[in-house]
Amino acid sequence: MTTRSAKRVSPVRDGVGSSPLRPDGVPKLRGEFEYAQDLTAENMLWGATSRSPHPHARILSVDIGPALAIGGVHAVLLADDVPGRALFGLEHPDQPVLASTKVNYWGEPIAIVAAEDEDTARRAADAVVVEYEVLEPDIDPEEADAQDDVFRRMKIRRGDPDAAGSVVVEGVYEVGMQDQAPLGTEAGLAVPDGHGGVDLHATSQFVHVDQEQVVASLGLRSDQVRAHPTGVGGAFGAREDVNLHIHLCLLALHTGQPVKMVYDRSESFTGHVHRHPARMWYRHEADDRGRLVKVEARVLLDGGAYASTTAAVLANACYFVVGPYNCDNVFVDGAGVRTNNPPCGAMRGFGAVQVCIAYEAQMDKLAEALDIDPLEIRRRNALHRGDPMPTTGQIIDTPLPVIDVIDSLAAMPIPDSAATLPGGSGLTTEKEHVRRGVGYALGLKNLGFSEGFDDYAQARVRITDDGAVVETAAIEVGQGLVTVMAQIARSALGISAAEVRHVDTSKIDSAGSTSASRQTQVSGGAVLEASQNLRDRILVHHGGDDLSDDGVLSEGEVIVPMAVLAAEGWSETVTFRHPPTFAPDPDGQGTLHADFAVAGHRAVVDVDTELGLLTVVRVDTAQDVGKALNPESIRGQIEGGILQGVGLAVMEEIITEDGVIRNPNFTDYLLPTILDAPDVEALLIEEDGSWGPFGAKGVGEPPTISSTSAVLAAVRQATGREIPRAPVRPEDIAL
Amino acid sequence: MSALIINFTLNGEPANARVLAPLSLLDVLRDQLELPGSKNACEQGECGSCSVMLDDELVCSCLVMAGDIEGSRVTTVEGMANGRVLNAVQQAMHEAGAVQCGFCTPGIVVAATDLFEANPKPTTDEIKEALAGNICRCTGYGAIIRAFEDLAGTT
Numbered sequence: 001m002t003t004r005s006a007k008r009v010s011p012v013r014d015g016v017g018s019s020p021l022r023p024d025g026v027p028k029l030r031g032e033f034e035y036a037q038d039l040t041a042e043n044m045l046w047g048a049t050s051r052s053p054h055p056h057a058r059i060l061s062v063d064i065g066p067a068l069a070i071g072g073v074h075a076v077l078l079a080d081d082v083p084g085r086a087l088f089g090l091e092h093p094d095q096p097v098l099a100s101t102k103v104n105y106w107g108e109p110i111a112i113v114a115a116e117d118e119d120t121a122r123r124a125a126d127a128v129v130v131e132y133e134v135l136e137p138d139i140d141p142e143e144a145d146a147q148d149d150v151f152r153r154m155k156i157r158r159g160d161p162d163a164a165g166s167v168v169v170e171g172v173y174e175v176g177m178q179d180q181a182p183l184g185t186e187a188g189l190a191v192p193d194g195h196g197g198v199d200l201h202a203t204s205q206f207v208h209v210d211q212e213q214v215v216a217s218l219g220l221r222s223d224q225v226r227a228h229p230t231g232v233g234g235a236f237g238a239r240e241d242v243n244l245h246i247h248l249c250l251l252a253l254h255t256g257q258p259v260k261m262v263y264d265r266s267e268s269f270t271g272h273v274h275r276h277p278a279r280m281w282y283r284h285e286a287d288d289r290g291r292l293v294k295v296e297a298r299v300l301l302d303g304g305a306y307a308s309t310t311a312a313v314l315a316n317a318c319y320f321v322v323g324p325y326n327c328d329n330v331f332v333d334g335a336g337v338r339t340n341n342p343p344c345g346a347m348r349g350f351g352a353v354q355v356c357i358a359y360e361a362q363m364d365k366l367a368e369a370l371d372i373d374p375l376e377i378r379r380r381n382a383l384h385r386g387d388p389m390p391t392t393g394q395i396i397d398t399p400l401p402v403i404d405v406i407d408s409l410a411a412m413p414i415p416d417s418a419a420t421l422p423g424g425s426g427l428t429t430e431k432e433h434v435r436r437g438v439g440y441a442l443g444l445k446n447l448g449f450s451e452g453f454d455d456y457a458q459a460r461v462r463i464t465d466d467g468a469v470v471e472t473a474a475i476e477v478g479q480g481l482v483t484v485m486a487q488i489a490r491s492a493l494g495i496s497a498a499e500v501r502h503v504d505t506s507k508i509d510s511a512g513s514t515s516a517s518r519q520t521q522v523s524g525g526a527v528l529e530a531s532q533n534l535r536d537r538i539l540v541h542h543g544g545d546d547l548s549d550d551g552v553l554s555e556g557e558v559i560v561p562m563a564v565l566a567a568e569g570w571s572e573t574v575t576f577r578h579p580p581t582f583a584p585d586p587d588g589q590g591t592l593h594a595d596f597a598v599a600g601h602r603a604v605v606d607v608d609t610e611l612g613l614l615t616v617v618r619v620d621t622a623q624d625v626g627k628a629l630n631p632e633s634i635r636g637q638i639e640g641g642i643l644q645g646v647g648l649a650v651m652e653e654i655i656t657e658d659g660v661i662r663n664p665n666f667t668d669y670l671l672p673t674i675l676d677a678p679d680v681e682a683l684l685i686e687e688d689g690s691w692g693p694f695g696a697k698g699v700g701e702p703p704t705i706s707s708t709s710a711v712l713a714a715v716r717q718a719t720g721r722e723i724p725r726a727p728v729r730p731e732d733i734a735l
Numbered sequence: 736m737s738a739l740i741i742n743f744t745l746n747g748e749p750a751n752a753r754v755l756a757p758l759s760l761l762d763v764l765r766d767q768l769e770l771p772g773s774k775n776a777c778e779q780g781e782c783g784s785c786s787v788m789l790d791d792e793l794v795c796s797c798l799v800m801a802g803d804i805e806g807s808r809v810t811t812v813e814g815m816a817n818g819r820v821l822n823a824v825q826q827a828m829h830e831a832g833a834v835q836c837g838f839c840t841p842g843i844v845v846a847a848t849d850l851f852e853a854n855p856k857p858t859t860d861e862i863k864e865a866l867a868g869n870i871c872r873c874t875g876y877g878a879i880i881r882a883f884e885d886l887a888g889t890t
């Protein structure tokens with residue numbers, strides 16, 4: 001991996017620009033790190049959930065008697081036992097905490113139980129007797145669109161609808177439902193405080209919003225509920241929505257005992273939202289040099305039974321419908337519809353992934369129609385800083401090195417490698433049936449929350465006997481936020497002894513969500529400002545000119561030792577906001593986004609056209625990172641994100657049949673193993689000017705936006721087939 | 736149902752467990768013996784996050800019935816380090832940035848330690864073969880492969 005145009009790096013040890021070892025690495029390697037799954041408490045009960053076996057049914061009656069009759073069962077609760085708001089939801093509450101009259105998706109919770117051990121709790125959940133009137137599930141998103149059963153419609157109207165190019169390409173594209181499949185399932189422990197309140201320790205990406213939802217549904221005062229950050233085994237969007245959080249708190253307060261709940265893998269498939277399946281109709285018109293004249297698109301996302309974040313995902317899909325390309329005339333109609341399929345919501349990439357599969361296929365079609373090199377057509381259309389976004393008209397006023405990404409990809413050598421034999425040791429073909437393909441794709445994504453959302457993060461920096469301590473409620477899900485926040489504090493303070501400590505929702509204001517690639521920029525921004533303010537205050541107060549691990553310096557001499565600073569109790573709390581964004585006008589126009597990032601991928605695949613199997617040999621990438629605060633950690637995001645993109649391209653799909661998930665387990669929902677992992681060469685492109693700390697941009701999502709599209713492009717090149725769908729299936733490529 | 740007391744060696748120490756229901760070794764380790772390092776991510780033998788050594792064999796503890804381990808030696812991730820010092824596999828993973836969320840990590844530590852004990856200089860293909868049963872959702876495996884290539888001295 002290489003980094004271009006590195007900026008001056010601060011002299012402090014393990015500051016920004018370096019790649020220090022993770023502070024939580026050793027406990028994780030020793031098996032001592034505490035995940036939500038591992039929590040226990042004195043007198044703890046186990047919770048379990050009784051779920052609907054039907055995707056659409058009226059509930060005629062519920063009998064909890066048989067469940068209560070089981071020895072060791074302490075509580076069986078139904079919708080009537082929810083003392084506060086009966087509904088929850090991340091953007092607007094539309095989902096019953098427990099269903100009482102009707103179920104709208106397969107696996108919807110109806111009753112929750114607490115019992116003395118896990119097995120008893122599960123048996124009791126199974127013993128709840130529900131009488132249903134089974135209804136026909138609505139599973140066709142087109143039908144839902146026709147019925148106007150939508151969570152949101154989007155309209156983008158920019159430019160001249162009569163504009164016409166000399167070349168026209170069209171396509172219809174489809175994306176399957178992907179699961180985040182974090183390795184840790186949903187888990188948590190709720191502990192009653194003995195005064196009517198509760199402490200919740202559960203898997204999360206955003207504890208303050210969990211806390212608000214618990215408060216509303218339990219009908220408590222805000223100060224009665226504390227949500228604590230806890231160890232999380234991956235997230236990727238799956239933990240943005242509440243699932244077991246309210247249930248756990250209800251059971252804990254009802255029984256007066258701590259209650260723990262852990263979803264098993266199949267329950268996890270119904271316990272969180274998924275990436276939206278999509279259908280997309282596209283029409284691109286270009287001039288004879290390949291420059292886009294007009295893009296028209298229709299985007300249909302299946303939101304499933306409840307709102308979750310469908311409205312925001314749809315908006316994102318529509319705003320990024322063209323990709324990182326200039327176009328003056330853009331017309332989009334989007335719908336996020338309601339069906340009885342599994343609810344869909346946030347997953348890494350958040351709408352930008354689905355449209356990238358379509359717009360990059362369209363760019364390749366244009367290139368082919370005009371006989372232009374695929375990278376060259378992208379170069380001719382590349383967005384630059386200062387250009388208007390093709391969809392919203394927003395002037396891009398932070399760096400956007402689309403051209404650099406393209407040029408970097410073009411310059412990266414493709415290492416020679418022998419053709420692989422897809423299928424591994426068992427199912428193989430002859431070398432002459434293997435065709436190699438190379439494909440390119442670029443992706444564009446917004447960073448941080450958009451459309452006028454008040455997106456902020458609070459962080460506190462204190463000087464203690466251990467050095468600088470950063471306090472935050474920003475959730476570490478594995479991405480390395482605890483490492484990078486400490487790096488920012490070190491570089492800004494000039495003190496190398498710095499660590500991050502998580503505190504609960506009562507001790508600090510919100511850090512916002514660990515999503516939208518935003519924490520390094522937004523929580524990182526709060527850490528930077530708090531550290532800088534603290535340093536300034538300390539230096540002014542003590543008349544020093546520098547800070548170090550030894551204390552305040554003046555002309556190189558220690559004038560106030562660190563122990564004195566610690567005893568003085570220095571502390572600075574900052575709430576950081578990124579530049580404001582605004583709601584769109586009726587044509588989808590306006591300054592809607594705070595920042596953008598671009599990445600490009602080049603995939604090399606070997607396709608066995610006889611058996612319809614393929615190997616992704618390598619995926620190389622160039623990514624716009626602003627400033628690489630921790631290059632190794634970014635590389636980890638890139639490699640992990642690319643493999644999730646490869647998964648969507650070639651194997652990952654939740655299969656539903658009449659609304660029922662047919663593969664809710666790791667035997668049938670295929671995940672990439674180490675044998676499926678392509679080689680990856682990554683180039684990080686730095687350019688100063690973003691509002692993130694030291695000019696950093698978020699890096700979590702860009703690796704997943706166009707990696708899928710690049711693989712599809714490579715398969716297309718190898719097979720000569722259109723490949724309009726992800727994931728690609730054997731029957732799509734066997735010739 | 737009558738409880739069965741099983742005796743075995745756990746991370747070098749004598750241990751016993753009371754097995755009532757048809758419990759897996761993973762359940763016994765996590766819930767009874769307070770060793771939560773072995774993780775449960777699928778309970779189907781698909782992900783390897785529950786990997787332990789049973790006598791000299793690498794197994795998915797979610798697939799082993801606790802009743803069957805009478806008299807066996809079980810070594811879990813908690814038994815991999817030399818006291819407070821990480822073993823070579825753990826140290827290599829730490830330095831290579833091979834840990835993100837860490838939920839796959841215990842299983843990978845156990846599987847890779849088994850590999851390096853049998854074969855201190857594995858090739859990249861042998862590393863991949865040995866870890867083919869361990870799913871990691873975070874890293875894309877790049878840093879894991881680099882960690883063990885470095886350890887094998889193959890780079």
Ligand code: FES
Nearest residue numbers: 778780782783797
């Ligand atoms: S939990 Fe045992 S293999 Fe997945």
Ligand code: FES
Nearest residue numbers: 836839871872873
């Ligand atoms: S580090 Fe998260 S699953 Fe491997």
